[in-house]
């Protein structure tokens with residue numbers, strides 16, 4: 001099945017417009033505006049507590065915005081009638097009844113949404129759970145529950161899909177599988193929004209990124225553009241006179257970060273220029289190493305100061 005722009009429709013677009021959600025004194029989502037388009041995987045990135053789940057819940061009409069709006073195809077989700085045929089979502093892998101089998105859980109959902117029974121077997125096989133279809137969900141690992149949640153999202157073969165931290169609990173083979181699946185779903189012309197707090201989960205999957213921190217938009221651009229912006233050259237320098245060197249480099253226009261001990265990280269200046277300035281001031285260098293930032297570093301840098309908790313990048 002193809003959901004491409006070839007159909008000529010402007011639907012499948014998720015639009016978030018000045019969306020704000022406050023819980024008492026906490027502003028979980030703060031005047032967020034972005035558009036999610038079909039045909040590509042859009043990564044929804046932010047540190048823990050950035051407001052990703054709250055935003056997704058508002059898109060799905062499960063939380064009411066304090067102000068602003070979230071629409072799918074120009075209408076709030078609640079005003080769409082097609083349910084699972086239109087939008088599929090994985091929000092919380094724990095929402096299946098533990099006493100039910102995987103097949104029974106999906107069949108209940110299918111029945112409630114007027115979907116044919118054959119879809120249950122189809123999606124179970126799509127997510128690799130056909131062998132455990134009759135087993136109780138209570139005995140499933142987190143990774144299996146994630147797969148079941150993904151099966152539920154796919155049940156109605158919907159053109160719009162939202163996945164909140166879907167990679168949680170999956171083993172490396174599961175991670176490869178899910179990346180391939182997201183790409184396939186997007187290639188079929190669907191709108192695919194996938195949240196994560198780890199850039200590493202997105203870099204081989206997403207074509208577009210929406211990065212938020214403390215409920216606010218930090219970046220909304222292609223992965224390539226985000227990477228190019230973050231890949232600003234930087235230089236690592238080790239010297240017995242870090243304070244003096246930092247001052248000299250800063251006067252010449254570099255930004256300098258003291259990374260503890262005798263290490264400085266310099267941006268906005270070439271390694272050659274750092275060497276020249278150090279030489280001119282007779283400052284000894286133990287190490288002078290140019291390098292480019294990884295995507296992960298670009299993400300960490302862009303969200304620095306926006307994290308509620310320390311993010312260690314390892315999940």
Ligand SMILES: Nc1ncnc2c1ncn2[C@@H]1O[C@H](COP(=O)(O)OP(=O)(O)OP(=O)(O)O)[C@@H](O)[C@H]1O
Pocket residue numbers: 023026027028029046047048049050051052053054055197308
């Ligand atoms: N029901 C609620 N009541 C009060 N505060 C809430 C509620 N839900 C979320 N918050 C707060 O809103 C902020 C955003 O939370 P949210 O779960 O949307 O972030 P997230 O980016 O999805 O993070 P995580 O990856 O940790 O789930 C957090 O500070 C959180 O504590």
